[in-house]
Amino acid sequence: MALPSSSMRAASSTVYPVYLSLHHHPNNHHASLRLSRANHDNTHKCTQSPKILRRSLFSLPASFLLLHTSSSLAVDDTNTPSTSTIDTTITDRIFMDFSVCPSYFRSDRPLGAELSSCPDSEPLGRVVFGLYGRLLPVTTANFKATCTAAAYRGTLVHKLLQGQFFAAGRQGSRRDKGEVEPPSGLVRNSETVNPKAFELRHARPGTLSLCLGQNDDDDDIKLNPNYHNVEFLVTTGPGPCPELDGQNIVFGTVLEGMDVITSIATIPTYKPAERIRLFNDFAQLIGDERAQTARAMWNRPLKTVYISDCGELKVTKQSLSPPSLP
Secondary structure, three states: OOOOOHHHHHHHOOOOOEEEEEEOOOOOOOOEEEEEEOOHHHOOOOOOOOOOOHHHHHHOOHHHHHHHHHHHOOOOOOOOOOOOOOOOOEOEEEEEEEEEOOOOOOOOOOOOOOHHHOOOOEEEEEEEEEEOOOOOHHHHHHHHHHHHOOOOOOEEEEEEEOOOEEEEOOEOOOHHHOOEOOOOOOOOOHHHHOHHHHOOOOOOOOEEEEOOOOOOOOHHHHOOOOOOOOOEEEEOOOOOOHHHOOOOEEEEEEEEOHHHHHHHHOOOEOOOOHHHHHHHHHHHHOOOOHHHHHHOOOOOEOOOEEEEEEEEEOOOOOEOOOOOOO
């Protein structure tokens, strides 16, 4: 038997492009798939992709159309950031009791009296925070130390942006105005300059975050070599707050008492008129320091909400992840 020549083997090994074309038979209501092979003379020519006739679409099987549509709508999610590798183990639990002091603005209120000694306090409820001690050990340790030292007791909720968050823990020496004096022994927080500390997002209500971008401490306090930032914020919902991402450090979440957070979020706030806003913008433009002092009153709750008590709850078993919201 004669072996095929080299030219015959080369011809037989030539790869011919195969096209998938749709052919509609007049006697058949289903589309048939026909394989056609290009001529050998046209193997080196550029060919166009087959086109589907409009009338053939009505006779195609539904499964083919679904397969073609799903493949064309496929999205490459290889660049989507993932937080599955971030360790959000809850290592510590902190409680805070929130209350309202109706007599805070009364004229017969004793001069210099702290909020913690409010005679007609109206409790709002207790909130329990879970802290991410493995992810942010320094931020967690400083926050826990401030709570256990009762430094947050009598602290005013000084800012509330409805639908976003409220802030507390503004630093200062005026305890009668609800300011905080950080306890001694706090560690210098190097996590505020670590990019990995800003990976978690403010994606859900009840997110506990260290105020950096939204910090309200005076500049002369921040310039102190022994300055420690203890101001924090809690997102109130109902949606996420992406404008806070990358500017503040998320280090915990609400475990219990989300109804208390919601009740604080419904308190009306002071909103200046448009004329006052324009005048304040002009004063800030010319460098008037009183503009910043006036802005500190904006978005302040019209009710005196403060932290009446705080402390640590002992954790018997560390939780691997924060609870899911309903």
